[in-house]
């Protein structure tokens with residue numbers, strides 16, 4: 001259902017932007033209980049704090065990349081002629097890949113496009129989706145809202161799509177929760193978060209892009225809390241509840257977080273922004289009633305050089321514990337995770353640190369691994385992630401958006417764009433003490449069908465071993481690799497993931513090839529690359545190589561990866577979820593995770609296979625695997641006639 005329409009012509013008349021450019025006037029216009037002096041002081045203190053902060057079995061080696069001629073060219077349709085990525089002009093991160101403009105279009109068939117749709121990941125029936133919004137659990141149902149264009153497979157006209165699930169796997173599409181129908185969100189009901197209050201109420205804060213593309217924060221709530229499906233949503237008549245403060249650009253102020261209750265009994269939220277063109281920051285607001293807010297001095301955190309922070313997420317994790325924590329949890333034995341989605345690079349970064357609820361500042365454990373310059377949530381195609389505390393199962397669950405890496409023209413042709421990752425539980429990695437662990441929610445295992453076990457399969461240097469498992473487009477793969485060194489005292493250059501899986505070194509790469517055809521003309525390697533560096537340290541990289549995933553040239557194909565700690569008593573372990581065009585790969589229990597977005601043209605339907613490979617020059621690999629075929633999830637529209 002759409003949001004309430006009870007207001008209002010009067011609000012529309014107030015849709016001019018002088019107030020929004022000046023925090024004081026805006027507050028006066030809206031009659032907020034804050035005096036001008038307090039606001040000026042707050043803005044000055046805020047700016048000063050920022051300034052202070054700145055200063056302070058086949059024996060064939062793996063084939064090399066196909067650099068041969070591309071498939072037959074076709075001319076580019078006129079609709080694909082924009083040079084700027086979509087979204088940027090509207091004041092948001094890019095939502096298309098114009099870098100593909102110069103590539104030769106592939107002759108895609110409907111069968112190829114149809115195969116790309118996933119079977120057990122969440123995606124709308126049709127059209128465009130981006131960020132996950134306001135995930136929550138209410139009266140037996142998981143709710144997922146998402147940035148959605150109901151009219152087309154490209155970004156624009158952004159509404160809140162809505163779906164519910166009993167188990168985070170099977171989903172029912174519901175009517176749109178909120179549409180752009182007010183002056184303060186007419187250019188888009190953008191990203192936001194939900195908070196469950198102590199008395200059982202639910203509030204949502206979201207960014208509205210106004211009729212002049214100014215970013216403001218708005219309040220909404222369910223019309224009927226006793227409805228488990230939360231079908232109807234109301235927008236607060238006094239919206240917007242927060243406008244950008246002095247010193248912050250009108251189009252760099254978005255994506256409010258879930259609120260947390262501070263020890264003083266008042267609520268806090270944080271909102272990402274940018275200061276002085278280059279410094280990524282997160283502002284903190286205090287509220288008691290969710291309609292009136294006070295900007296607190298300074299910022300939660302800032303990192304020079306990281307640019308605009310979108311979709312900030314801030315939450316506690318238990319240092320020793322196997323359960324997730326409520327967003328307001330605080331005290332000994334707890335660390336806080338700060339995550340920002342970097343507009344400049346389209347990468348989600350996080351860091352672990354300590355939150356001081358008195359000063360409302362967060363300090364990273366390791367400043368060298370600060371937000372935006374250290375760990376990535378996911379090293380692949382992944383953005384705008386958001387967690388929520390699942391009070392039903394006492395766990396923190398993470399959602400992330402997998403954007404397309406093909407052209408808009410192809411998305412329009414397919415009629416849909418984007419997928420959400422399998423929801424993941426998030427825990428602190430007490431073994432390393434420096435990372436999070438992400439793991440697919442346990443419910444995904446309910447989709448496992450028959451499995452095949454392979455024990456200690458020997459994979460010699462330079463070899464590829466087929467694994468006979470039948471249909472290989474929907475898989476859950478658990479693999480463990482033991483390596484036996486054939487050389488001594490060898491060191492290699494530390495070259496991260498190298499130039500992909502064909503780049504051989506002494507100890508790697510080795511791993512699996514998924515969505516590969518028999519002739520290995522298309523394949524996606526997921527692999528480890530251990531390196532004995534000259535300084536005596538052993539490092540391991542976990543990587544996914546998309547460069548030969550498709551014969552088409554009009555899709556982005558990256559080598560993704562990052563370092564993964566492999567402790568002395570551990571083997572190399574990976575879990576790989578294959579779902580048609582999505583491959584989600586987890587190493588060492590989820591210390592390093594990579595999502596791949598691939599568009600094969602031949603390794604599809606019955607032609608898709610799985611192989612082991614070892615492209616190291618100096619190790620034998622013994623691989624033990626269990627591979628499940630994975631059922632499709634039921635994801636369909638909700639019928640109001642049915643009884644749930």
Ligand code: DQQ
Nearest residue numbers: 092147190191254310384
């Ligand atoms: N997507 C939303 C914004 C957010 C961006 C707009 C991140 O609120 O900053 O669709 O992908």
